[in-house]
Amino acid sequence: MTELTMQxxxxxxxxRExxxxxxxxxxxLRRFMLPGQDMTVPRADVDAREGGRFEIVMRAGDKDMPHAGTYREISPHERIVFTWESPYSTETDSEVTLEFAPEGDGTRVTLTHVRFPDAEMRDNHKAGWSAILAALDTALA
Incomplete structure (x- = not known):
């Protein structure tokens, strides 16, 4: 695992709320955790508290891809930090930080993901997170 970071x-x-x-x-989460075309989320479970866990199953065709993590910080309307466990991010210290800032009538979301095994994995995650944020924008419209 390296200290590679993407934002x-x-x-x-x-x-923002x-x-x-x-x-x-x-x-x-089922509506926007969609990092690729023609994907669905058949299941999302959340224990939304610090120390709580989440599990999101993303599906592409007939392949299920489970993702999970533990919430390390939940600061209402400002910040969420969680671990990221996925088939494509196999190290245990992979972490995602979401920051929410007011921006006019909307919200500026900054997503930072740290610790990837290599640059290719980091770049793939950057594309996936970008698609997820676009889907979130659509889901909240």
Whole structure:
């Protein structure tokens, strides 16, 4: 595992409180945790508290890809930090930080993901997180 880091930002046309809540709501996660074309999320389970766990199953065709993690920090409407466990990020210290800042009538979301095994994995995750933020914007419209 290396200290490779990636960051994506997006303006979301929704209030900060709604954007923050979407990340902790299993039904909303099912609508926007879509890192690729023609993907679905058949299951999302959330224990939205520090130390709580989440599990999101992403499906591409007939292949299920489970993703899970533990919430390390939940600062209402400002920040969420969680571990990221996936078939494509196999190290245990992979971590995602979401920061939510007011921006006009909407919200600026900054997503930082740290610790990847290699640059290719980092770049693949950057594309996936970018697609997820775009789907979030659509889901909250």
């Amino acid at each position: 994506v930002e997006r303006s979301i046309a929704a209030p 709604a954007v923050f809540r979407a990340w902790l709501d299993p039904e909303m």
